[in-house]
Amino acid sequence: MINTKRPPKDTLVASAIFTVIFALWAYLVSSSSQVIHSFDKTMNGIIYTSNTSLINFAKTFTNLGNTSTIVVETIILFIILLVFKQYAYAWFTAGVMICANGFNWILKHVVQRPRPTVRHLVYADGYSFPSGHSVGSAALFGVLIVLTILLIKSTSLKTILVIIWALFSLTIGYTRIVLHVHFPSDVMGGWLEGITFVLLGYSFLYHFYLEPKLIEEKRI
Template sequence: MINTENPPRGSLVPASIFVVIYAVWALLVSSGSHIITMFDNAVVGIICNNNPANVAFATLFTNLGNTSVITIETIILFIILITFRQYAYAWFTAGVMICANGYNWIIKHAVERRRPTIHHLVYADGYSFPSGHSVGSAALFGILIVLTILLIRSKFWKSLLIIIWALFPILIGYTRIFVHVHYPSDVLGGWIEGITFVLLGYAFLYRYYIEPKMLERHQE
């Protein structure tokens, strides 16, 4: 059931725009562009420090973006949606997460960017671009934002939850830079990729589920 009278219209246009932005960003990273170097250096200079409280927060909070944690959270969300018979939303969730993380693996091995050489504050292996933590968190919490818009009636709770969901990927991305396992451009690329797949998934959800349901209601 759709608990909102005016769900945002789903379109491939915003998703296509993000695809282009992501493609340009990935090309700049893979080519070692000076623009990327300047961007990374500027952001690192602002974010990174040796404050013990910040180090403790970053090394702990970054674990919330681990693949295992994101996978468990996705499975729990999927089960909850199935339990409440929100089958379309459940498959929307699963589809976006599978595609986003699968594509992330492909891009990592296509670009083959090495991680920052500075001492890492947490363990990290594999290639650097894009940040898997950023992709996974942007996709999962982007899905939660979509579900909140569609299923929550109260404007207060809707606004509050959207703010909370948006903060998680921002903070997780911040910690990946702070603990020196990713360049800022990795994190930004991960956010763009995650958002892109959420937009693509919602475009299909709207076209094949929400729009037909709305037409049925108007015809009754």
């Protein structure tokens, strides 16, 4: 069931690159850079809509990224992996989600960016950067992408699932902008943070589980 013969290579370099990009993005946001203001203004002009159907869709779909929903989805995934005795993958999932969301909470209180002043179309409290919905969904669906690549043998099914997981995260981030509760730069920061922790988590998984297992199988 497990694709340990040819797992994706170590993502430590990619992790470092995303960490630097995310750190730079967070610095630009916290310093109120003109680059961020221009980015938000441009993206808002593209994304903002008065289309009632799209807004109603956003109000419903955004719930998939609620903290409580993400926690429940993570626990379910964790339990499923334990039931199937995929212990390394279960702890990989838990580790990524705990670290990503924990760090997000800390960063929100360090940056303390207020939410957009325009009328919010759904209730949202707390600080704005990074978007918690974007962090949680990027981390969870990023984990699902990794697990799909490792556990699914069918290439066509694997491709379909990876696209679906990616679209879920992108759409959740999109809804936060449409509903006026986040700046586009909040969502971008959330995606960058979530992806960074997934890549870091996979590097640990690769070095401490997949690579040793691969070496062991070659010796047999």
